[in-house]
Amino acid sequence: MDTAEACCHDSVSAIATGYAGGWMGRKRCGRCGKTYPAAADYFYIRHKPTGRLDSMCRSCRRAINADWKRKVIRERREALAVALGRPLKSSSADDTDRRTLAGFTRYMMRNPHYFRYVFKGEPTPENIGDAFRKYVKTNRDSASGCV
Numbered sequence: 001m002d003t004a005e006a007c008c009h010d011s012v013s014a015i016a017t018g019y020a021g022g023w024m025g026r027k028r029c030g031r032c033g034k035t036y037p038a039a040a041d042y043f044y045i046r047h048k049p050t051g052r053l054d055s056m057c058r059s060c061r062r063a064i065n066a067d068w069k070r071k072v073i074r075e076r077r078e079a080l081a082v083a084l085g086r087p088l089k090s091s092s093a094d095d096t097d098r099r100t101l102a103g104f105t106r107y108m109m110r111n112p113h114y115f116r117y118v119f120k121g122e123p124t125p126e127n128i129g130d131a132f133r134k135y136v137k138t139n140r141d142s143a144s145g146c147v
């Protein structure tokens, strides 16, 4: 651990303290362009040891993170739609109902160990699609045509 002993490393912690303490003056957010005191109250610290601050302000970073989350969710949905070969319905019933290909795929993507156990294969979109067709066929055959 660092001690209070004075040595060349102190310059690093001085910078850290300086950034956090705001003696570096004001810092302009790279996203919204607003200027804030260059302090941890306004910018996230990107690099703890040096106290380097984020290039954008806290509220912008939060917005970016929220955007990123939405993007990831959208990309997952798009990947699923590609795997299914059709657009996803927005209905939530479709998301959870294993009798639909979307629901089945979603369920298997979430529970890969279950897929491997039941279908003896990797839960790739192709395998899930095959498994679903078998699953539907089996169910249909055993249901003797009454739907």
Ligand SMILES: [Zn+2]
Residues within 6 Å of the ligand: 029, 030, 031, 032, 033, 034, 056, 057, 058, 059, 060, 061
């Ligand atoms: Zn900003």
